[in-house]
Amino acid sequence: MATQTAATAVAPAPEAKGTSTRTIALAIVGLLILLAAPFVIYPVFVMKVLCFALFAAAFNLLLGYVGLLSFGHAAFFGGAAYICAYSIKAWNFPPEIAILAGTLFAAALGAVIGYLAIRRQGIYFAMITLALSQMFFFVCLQAPFTGGEDGIQGVPRGKLLGFIDLGDSLAMYYFVAAVFLFGFLAIWRIVNSPFGNILKAIRENEQRAISLGYRVDHYKLGAFVISAALTGLAGAVKAIVFQLASLTDVGWQMSGEVILMTLLGGIGTLVGPVAGAALVVSLENYLATSSFPVPVVIGTIFVACVLMFRRGIVGEINAFLDRKK
Amino acid sequence: MTMIFGYPLPALLSQLLIGLINGSFYAMLSLGLAVIFGMLRVINFAHGAQYMLGAFFAWFLLRYFEVGYWPSLILAPLGVALISVVLEKVFLSRVYKLDHLYGLLLTFGLALIIEGMFRHWYGTSGQPYSIPSVFTGALNLGFMILPIYRGWVIVASLVICLATWLLIEKTQFGAYLRAATENPTLVQSFGVNVPRLLTLTYALGAGLAALAGVLAAPIYQVSPLMGQNIIIVVFAVVVIGGMGSILGAVVTGYMLGLVEGLTKVFYPEASSTVIFVIMVVVLLLRPAGLFGKE
Numbered sequence: 001m002a003t004q005t006a007a008t009a010v011a012p013a014p015e016a017k018g019t020s021t022r023t024i025a026l027a028i029v030g031l032l033i034l035l036a037a038p039f040v041i042y043p044v045f046v047m048k049v050l051c052f053a054l055f056a057a058a059f060n061l062l063l064g065y066v067g068l069l070s071f072g073h074a075a076f077f078g079g080a081a082y083i084c085a086y087s088i089k090a091w092n093f094p095p096e097i098a099i100l101a102g103t104l105f106a107a108a109l110g111a112v113i114g115y116l117a118i119r120r121q122g123i124y125f126a127m128i129t130l131a132l133s134q135m136f137f138f139v140c141l142q143a144p145f146t147g148g149e150d151g152i153q154g155v156p157r158g159k160l161l162g163f164i165d166l167g168d169s170l171a172m173y174y175f176v177a178a179v180f181l182f183g184f185l186a187i188w189r190i191v192n193s194p195f196g197n198i199l200k201a202i203r204e205n206e207q208r209a210i211s212l213g214y215r216v217d218h219y220k221l222g223a224f225v226i227s228a229a230l231t232g233l234a235g236a237v238k239a240i241v242f243q244l245a246s247l248t249d250v251g252w253q254m255s256g257e258v259i260l261m262t263l264l265g266g267i268g269t270l271v272g273p274v275a276g277a278a279l280v281v282s283l284e285n286y287l288a289t290s291s292f293p294v295p296v297v298i299g300t301i302f303v304a305c306v307l308m309f310r311r312g313i314v315g316e317i318n319a320f321l322d323r324k325k
Numbered sequence: 326m327t328m329i330f331g332y333p334l335p336a337l338l339s340q341l342l343i344g345l346i347n348g349s350f351y352a353m354l355s356l357g358l359a360v361i362f363g364m365l366r367v368i369n370f371a372h373g374a375q376y377m378l379g380a381f382f383a384w385f386l387l388r389y390f391e392v393g394y395w396p397s398l399i400l401a402p403l404g405v406a407l408i409s410v411v412l413e414k415v416f417l418s419r420v421y422k423l424d425h426l427y428g429l430l431l432t433f434g435l436a437l438i439i440e441g442m443f444r445h446w447y448g449t450s451g452q453p454y455s456i457p458s459v460f461t462g463a464l465n466l467g468f469m470i471l472p473i474y475r476g477w478v479i480v481a482s483l484v485i486c487l488a489t490w491l492l493i494e495k496t497q498f499g500a501y502l503r504a505a506t507e508n509p510t511l512v513q514s515f516g517v518n519v520p521r522l523l524t525l526t527y528a529l530g531a532g533l534a535a536l537a538g539v540l541a542a543p544i545y546q547v548s549p550l551m552g553q554n555i556i557i558v559v560f561a562v563v564v565i566g567g568m569g570s571i572l573g574a575v576v577t578g579y580m581l582g583l584v585e586g587l588t589k590v591f592y593p594e595a596s597s598t599v600i601f602v603i604m605v606v607v608l609l610l611r612p613a614g615l616f617g618k619e
Contacts, residue, residue: 069426116605119612123368123425124564128608131561135601142594252557256433263430295441302434306427307419 026271034181038173044241047173049281050180051238056261056273057187058230063259064268065191066223067203071126071255072113072133073231076106078250079136080232085152085245086145095158095166099179099236106232107225109136114224118217121206130252137250151246155239172241179237183230188270190226199223253295260298263305266312275314332590338469340586346475346544348582349482352575353537354559355566356486359574360493361530363506365523367417367428372559373552374439375531378405379538380547381443384454394457398539405535406528413527418520436553443549451546460543478540485536486575489529493571502526561604567617577615 037046055077062068080102087093087101117128140146147153157166166172190196201209202216210216239245248254257280265276280298287294309316354372361369369375382401386392392400412435420427460474493499505512505519513519538551545551559578566577581600588599595602607615 069429116608119608120564123429126426126429127368127560127564128604130557131564131601131604134557134561135598138597138601142597256437259430259433293441293445295437296445299434299437299439299441302437303416303431306431306434307416310423310427 034177038170043169043173045281045285047176047241048238049278050176051234051241052258052261052281053274053277054180054183054234054237055231056258056265056277057184057270058227058234059258060262060267060269060273061187061190061230062223062227063262064272065196065203066199066220068118068220068224069126069259070117070129070224070227071252071259072117072129072131072136073228073258074250074252074254075113075133075136076110076228076231077235077238077254077258078140078245078247079109080106080235081239081245081249082140082146082152084236085155085239085243088155088158088240089152090145094162095160095240099233099240102236102239103229103232106235107229110225110228110232111221114221114228118220118224130255133250133255134252137247137252140247140250146245146247149247151244151248152239153244155243155245157240157243166240176237176241179233183233184270184274186230191270195219195222257298260302260305262312263310264301264312266315266318267310269312269314269318272312272314276312279313335469337587337590340590341583342469342471342475342586343589344583344586345479345579346582347585348579349479350537350541350555350578351559351562351582352486352578353482353533353540354555355562355574355578356489356571357530357533357537358559358563359568359571360489360533361527362568363571364502364526365417365421365428366425367420367432368425368560369527369530370429370432370556371412371436371439372432372530372534373554373556374436375405375409375534375552376538376541376555377440377443377549377552378408379535380454380542380551381538381549382535383539383542384452384547387454394539394543398536401539402532402535405538406532409531410524410528413524417527418523421523436556440549440553447549449548449550451548451551454542454547456543474543478544481540482537485533489533490571490575498525558600561600565600565604565607565614567614570616573614573616 037043055073059070059073062070082102083105084098084102087098088095093101113129113132116132117125120128141148157172159165160171160175164171164175166175191199198209198214198219201212201214202219206216235249238249261276261280262273263276264279265274266272283297284294287297305312311319354376358369358372361367361372379401382404383394383397386397386400387394416431416435417428420431456474460477463470463472464476465471491499493502501512501517501522505517505522509519541551562577562581563574565581566573568574581603584603585596585599589596611617
């Protein structure tokens, strides 16, 4: 093969068999940070990071483990946010049901877009997902229930399961942290399952996977729907945290942003997208107060990542640790 | 008044005209994308930014140097082509050996940078660029009124598309190009400087986008957003047509412009999504695209 595939070019070190002490130590440290964060950092900021981290991790399931670059994930993120926000505001859904509705919607949308997009490969796949999500953007722009340019504002946070008041920012935080943890562990489980191994086989050599008798399209579509659903979960939760669903969440810039988070953190690594999301969100928060144009900075990081470190931050660290062994 | 399907003829024709104008831009832009993709195997996400740069180039020349429309028609594409040579040499040439997706991501980054800078300097509102005096006014064709400039754009775009097609199919340069697309190593061993050919191709594609930008300047306003508004539609056009053939890209471009114009008459709500809907149908029936080979 003359060209490397996206994911093998950034080939993540094969993950250590079993759970090494390093992984366990990292998991404990991560969990402690997750629990302690709202007492140190402004909780809304951490919640934003967690929503985007789940978004990026779900996106990475597709790019990093199946080798499919979707340029349309904003449709799932923003679509779920709209459904969640609307069902709370118009139908008084409790938050957990509204989030479920948003997630299911994203999964259904993922099934439709995925079914169409997997008919082509490589760059065409990226262009098709981009075009379809742009179509969804126009639908959202025109549909009466999305509130057009204003979006759906002032969504009440409500009471989780009827008794946990999400208006309290600490309760909201731990709920978001739990959702994030659920999503992250789900992805971890999928990646390390037989299903995940077949996905990686497709990434490495699709023709060979076909010749081994795997119905590649079914696996691709399955991964696409799971990725879309988890993306929707992140979007729905974000709508409750910020009490807002707007066109920003469905625009192509959002799709670009999640690609950047994943690329910066490390494609095909589990922790990479989380680190990337934390970095990008912090950077945007910092830039928001300055007059410096955000797209220029984001574009520059894109170019730097593609040219200089395609493995991303976590990928580079992994590679460094492996060399030391 | 003549009616067709219950719609007044002049309204129908004027929407068809607008469709044809849009189609001219889709054709020129997807042509450039196809030329670049054919040779470099890179989807040039910066194509919209280069189109925008072309329009701004013309606007700068008029505003600060009082250079009019006609010189701009040559100077702007040259300027953008020069910038693109630098972009290709410094950035793009490093990703040819990698997966094609990296080319897409790289040019996406470049587009963000270029468009972000112009947006920072000029905001989102457009700058007006007046129609050159030769083309002011309108022709009465009897059955409809044709603004002369719009007629000129259609003629110019047809000439540009034809010229590009001739350049690639009938000239020595085009022969090298097509040969290098098939087998770059072999062509290089014959003594053709393939890396330079790649640079020239990229510059050619970018120049075409800039030329479209100059033509667009008097019709749409010169705005930092003009490129990103059109590029995703052009991507859909490219998926529909398939990037295999240059002629295919051009024909699909005009056709979809017309379809979009017609949709504005019959069902205006769908006019912004109709091209995407057609893309879906084409993907279901003929995944390789109308003119694609697979």
